[in-house]
Amino acid sequence: MIKSLIRGWRFSEYLTVAIEVSGSIAAGVGIAALMLYLLGFDPGRGMALLLGGGLTDPDYLLSRATFIMMTGLAFSIPLLAGLFNIGGEGQMYLGGLVSLLTAIYTGNLLLALLAGGIAGFALGLLIASLRVCRGVNEVITAIMLNWTLYYITIYLITNTFYDPLAPHESIKVPPQARFGIMMLGGFKLHVIFPIALILIGLSYYILYHTRLGFEIRASGLSPKAAKYAGLNPKKAMLYSMGLGGFFAGLGGAFNVLGFTYYIDTLLTTMFGMGFDGIGVALMGRNHPIGIVFSSIFFSMLILGGQSMQMELNAPKEVADALSGIIIIALALPQAYRMVISYIRTKRMIG
Amino acid sequence: MSELAIEMKGIWKVYPDGTVALRGVDFTVRKGEIHGLLGENGAGKTTLMRILYGEIKPSKGTIRVFGKKVSFRGPWDAIREGIGMVYQHFSLVPSFTVLENLFLSLSTLEKVTMSEVRRRAEKIIETVGLKVPLDAKVEDLAVGVQQRVEILKTLMRNAKILILDEPTSVLTPVEVEELFKTLRKLKDLGITVVFISHKLKEIKRITDRVTVLRKGKVVGVAETKDVTEVDLARMMVGREVVFELKKREAKPGEVVLLVKDLWVKDDRGLDAVKGISFELRRGEILGIAGVQGNGQRELAEALAGLRPVVKGRVILEGEDITNLPPYLIYRKGLSYIPDSRSVGLILELNVISNSILTRLKSFLGRSGRILWGKAREFTSSVIKKFNVITESLTTPMKYLSGGNQQKVMVGREVIVRPKVIIASEPTHGLDVSATEYIRRLLINLRDEGVAILLISTDLDEILQLSDRIAVIYEGKIMAVGKPEEFTLEKLGLLMGGVKVD
Numbered sequence: 001m002i003k004s005l006i007r008g009w010r011f012s013e014y015l016t017v018a019i020e021v022s023g024s025i026a027a028g029v030g031i032a033a034l035m036l037y038l039l040g041f042d043p044g045r046g047m048a049l050l051l052g053g054g055l056t057d058p059d060y061l062l063s064r065a066t067f068i069m070m071t072g073l074a075f076s077i078p079l080l081a082g083l084f085n086i087g088g089e090g091q092m093y094l095g096g097l098v099s100l101l102t103a104i105y106t107g108n109l110l111l112a113l114l115a116g117g118i119a120g121f122a123l124g125l126l127i128a129s130l131r132v133c134r135g136v137n138e139v140i141t142a143i144m145l146n147w148t149l150y151y152i153t154i155y156l157i158t159n160t161f162y163d164p165l166a167p168h169e170s171i172k173v174p175p176q177a178r179f180g181i182m183m184l185g186g187f188k189l190h191v192i193f194p195i196a197l198i199l200i201g202l203s204y205y206i207l208y209h210t211r212l213g214f215e216i217r218a219s220g221l222s223p224k225a226a227k228y229a230g231l232n233p234k235k236a237m238l239y240s241m242g243l244g245g246f247f248a249g250l251g252g253a254f255n256v257l258g259f260t261y262y263i264d265t266l267l268t269t270m271f272g273m274g275f276d277g278i279g280v281a282l283m284g285r286n287h288p289i290g291i292v293f294s295s296i297f298f299s300m301l302i303l304g305g306q307s308m309q310m311e312l313n314a315p316k317e318v319a320d321a322l323s324g325i326i327i328i329a330l331a332l333p334q335a336y337r338m339v340i341s342y343i344r345t346k347r348m349i350g
Numbered sequence: 351m352s353e354l355a356i357e358m359k360g361i362w363k364v365y366p367d368g369t370v371a372l373r374g375v376d377f378t379v380r381k382g383e384i385h386g387l388l389g390e391n392g393a394g395k396t397t398l399m400r401i402l403y404g405e406i407k408p409s410k411g412t413i414r415v416f417g418k419k420v421s422f423r424g425p426w427d428a429i430r431e432g433i434g435m436v437y438q439h440f441s442l443v444p445s446f447t448v449l450e451n452l453f454l455s456l457s458t459l460e461k462v463t464m465s466e467v468r469r470r471a472e473k474i475i476e477t478v479g480l481k482v483p484l485d486a487k488v489e490d491l492a493v494g495v496q497q498r499v500e501i502l503k504t505l506m507r508n509a510k511i512l513i514l515d516e517p518t519s520v521l522t523p524v525e526v527e528e529l530f531k532t533l534r535k536l537k538d539l540g541i542t543v544v545f546i547s548h549k550l551k552e553i554k555r556i557t558d559r560v561t562v563l564r565k566g567k568v569v570g571v572a573e574t575k576d577v578t579e580v581d582l583a584r585m586m587v588g589r590e591v592v593f594e595l596k597k598r599e600a601k602p603g604e605v606v607l608l609v610k611d612l613w614v615k616d617d618r619g620l621d622a623v624k625g626i627s628f629e630l631r632r633g634e635i636l637g638i639a640g641v642q643g644n645g646q647r648e649l650a651e652a653l654a655g656l657r658p659v660v661k662g663r664v665i666l667e668g669e670d671i672t673n674l675p676p677y678l679i680y681r682k683g684l685s686y687i688p689d690s691r692s693v694g695l696i697l698e699l700n701v702i703s704n705s706i707l708t709r710l711k712s713f714l715g716r717s718g719r720i721l722w723g724k725a726r727e728f729t730s731s732v733i734k735k736f737n738v739i740t741e742s743l744t745t746p747m748k749y750l751s752g753g754n755q756q757k758v759m760v761g762r763e764v765i766v767r768p769k770v771i772i773a774s775e776p777t778h779g780l781d782v783s784a785t786e787y788i789r790r791l792l793i794n795l796r797d798e799g800v801a802i803l804l805i806s807t808d809l810d811e812i813l814q815l816s817d818r819i820a821v822i823y824e825g826k827i828m829a830v831g832k833p834e835e836f837t838l839e840k841l842g843l844l845m846g847g848v849k850v851d
Contacts, residue, residue, distance in 0.1 A: 209719055210717075210720060211718040211719075211720060212718060214710060215710075217699070218707070221696045221698045222697075222698075224692075225693055225694065225695060225696045228654075228686075228694060228708075229676075230655075230676035230677030230708060
């Protein structure tokens with residue numbers, strides 16, 4: 001595994017990325033602390049809450065990361081083929097809804113999970129085929145479908161599948177169709193997280209070790225070269241979007257089958273996670289391994305922001321702004337590289 | 351010593367990624383001369399001129415124009431000092447008329463009216479003798495005329511120094527003569543010309559003095575009349591260059607590729623190949639000569655299955671391969687080397703991925719798994735056999751030099767022993783030594799019995815390599831014959847669409 005990782009992406013590249021990322025997080029934290037101070041909050045305590053708040057409950061942190069890890073993949077794989085999948089949100093709703101219904105009617109966990117993934121796959125494929133066959137921009141289709149699915153899901157939950165005992169929630173997933181919780185040396189952990197890690201491995205394998213992955217990456221980098229080489233960029237677009245939808249659908253299924261066990265009538269447990277996936281994918285440099293780290297980090301900031309809100313009584317906007325600053329800081333390596341090359345230039349010509 | 355028009359001293363240019371393009375170049379041009387700037391691809395010619403034109407800033411060094419020290423913030427500053435530049439790729443609006451283009455370029459500098467522009471343009475056309483139709487749309491004009499529009503544009507801005515970047519690369523032989531006439535006229539009018547080229551014959555013919563660059567350094571400055579082409583070539587590449595490729599008499603075998611009445615459309619849906627027929631035999635090189643854009647690309651793409659054949663047949667070893675998908679055609683033993691590395695390679699991917707690009711299917715295990723081990727072996731054999739210089743097999747292609755990129759692109763096609771190779775501009779943009787390497791390779795392949803269709807706009811290449819030559823013009827073959835049957839003039843006329851007997 002390690003050997004194949006190094007083959008796909010050179011070790012020095014991993015190292016550089018690791019150093020750059022930690023450096024920029026440090027810079028981001030510094031600026032965020034200064035901002036807290038200027039706003040009249042205790043910067044030490046605020047930063048401790050923002051960065052540490054999420055760590056108080058590692059299980060929750062990782063479960064939350066699981067969902068955006070999946071939507072991160074959902075954005076990243078189509079992007080490799082040159083498509084902008086902004087529809088992770090809708091694909092996740094649909095995956096969640098379909099897996100819930102399958103679980104209720106069949107009581108089979110595996111079937112429910114697969115149904116969620118396949119629903120997402122179909123939705124992704126639909127968006128991509130509109131693009132490939134009819135030239136409809138995938139961003140437009142995806143945004144419209146996001147809202148369509150949002151309201152369809154809400155409609156179905158409030159009107160048909162609500163739980164008579166708790167009308168703001170859907171019927172619960174039957175116990176035999178749930179992902180459980182495992183104990184890991186005294187820590188509890190929702191099973192969905194390790195399963196998601198396996199899926200990350202799977203996506204890495206597909207992207208870097210199979211013909212389909214090669215076709216996707218080659219087509220995304222240069223459609224004309226791919227075409228010349230006898231590859232099929234259109235097929236790459238269809239499959240990449242399908243795969244993206246598949247992972248987003250699984251994200252929704254994980255949410256329902258492995259964490260909440262129901263969907264609430266306002267979709268609060270899923271809302272926005274499809275969009276978070278975009279940030280996660282970009283911060284993870286569009287690479288499955290990077291997405292593992294960025295999804296956990298993202299989730300840490302979101303949870304930390306929430307605890308800061310509660311403990312410091314800081315408005316939500318402040319928490320969001322601080323998370324934003326830290327994420328922007330992650331763009332600093334680019335600036336850093338420019339400075340380095342400038343210095344190198346000066347040194348070379350004396 | 352006459353007055354200096356340009357005096358560049360100690361110019362360095364280091365790009366942000368650490369590439370050093372220029373290492374302390376001194377470049378002086380006398381007023382009123384035609385000065386040649388000679389060098390291989392990547393020697394720094396264009397970089398030096400873009401610095402002079404204010405387009406990029408030097409990392410170090412001083413520039414004087416007509417004795418005045420200058421520091422340009424952008425091309426507009428250079429234009430104000432009387433410098434004009436004509437690029438290889440023109441910057442004209444195709445759907446505008448010539449006059450509208452002239453107006454556009456002038457109106458960014460001063461307040462003018464259309465009628466004033468016309469009056470001034472007509473005056474310059476008269477004094478210089480440039481033949482330019484002011485009211486024709488640019489897209490309807492031949493490339494050579496478009497180039498004249500560019501020259502006119504710089505003169506309208508009162509250019510005293512005219513920089514031409516590889517001006518002849520897009521022209522037919524007749525148009526080159528026109529251009530040279532214009533340049534001499536400009537010289538008589540006291541305008542200084544900097545002529546960038548890597549073509550020795552042209553440098554020798556048109557320039558008064560010449561500066562030779564090699565790897566970002568000046569390796570020689572001379573009066574053109576005092577040096578021979580061989581001297582210049584030696585300076586340019588740092589060694590003697592063999593101009594004549596020695597090759598054995600071709601021994602053509604049986605017909606491998608048969609093309610019958612082929613019709614192909616271009617991207618706009620217009621007929622680009624109009625009923626071309628030819629046969630290609632084992633062990634021969636058939637050269638397709640012609641000016642760019644006469645259906646060569648469409649022909650090659652149709653043969654490789656990349657573009658639908660509207661009518662006609664392509665037969666490979668007796669088997670009809672018309673309109674088969676490319677990967678099948680490649681697998682049946684036809685290789686296509688495209689005219690541009692941006693089509694044939696994916697520069698962001700590493701050397702291994704690029705080596706297996708066109709034959710991915712041979713490197714797949716069961717269930718579509720890529721056998722990276724096998725791919726790696728294949729890549730090392732390509733690299734070893736063709737002396738590709740790369741840091742490692744996993745280096746992204748973009749970090750290799752153009753010549754080494756080309757070696758990978760050609761090498762991966764050649765090493766699998768194809769029956770037919772379609773080589774489109776195989777040495778385009780390569781330096782002299784890489785060009786020689788590729789040409790020798792093609793001749794060796796021919797001797798081993800491979801059938802080669804060479805599509806090239808470089809007449810030297812066509813004449814050097816081909817056993818038979820076919821001239822293509824507007825999608826039709828004008829004439830076919832042995833190289834001895836063609837003189838340069840005859841080829842030029844045929845390429846320009848003039849039938850000769």
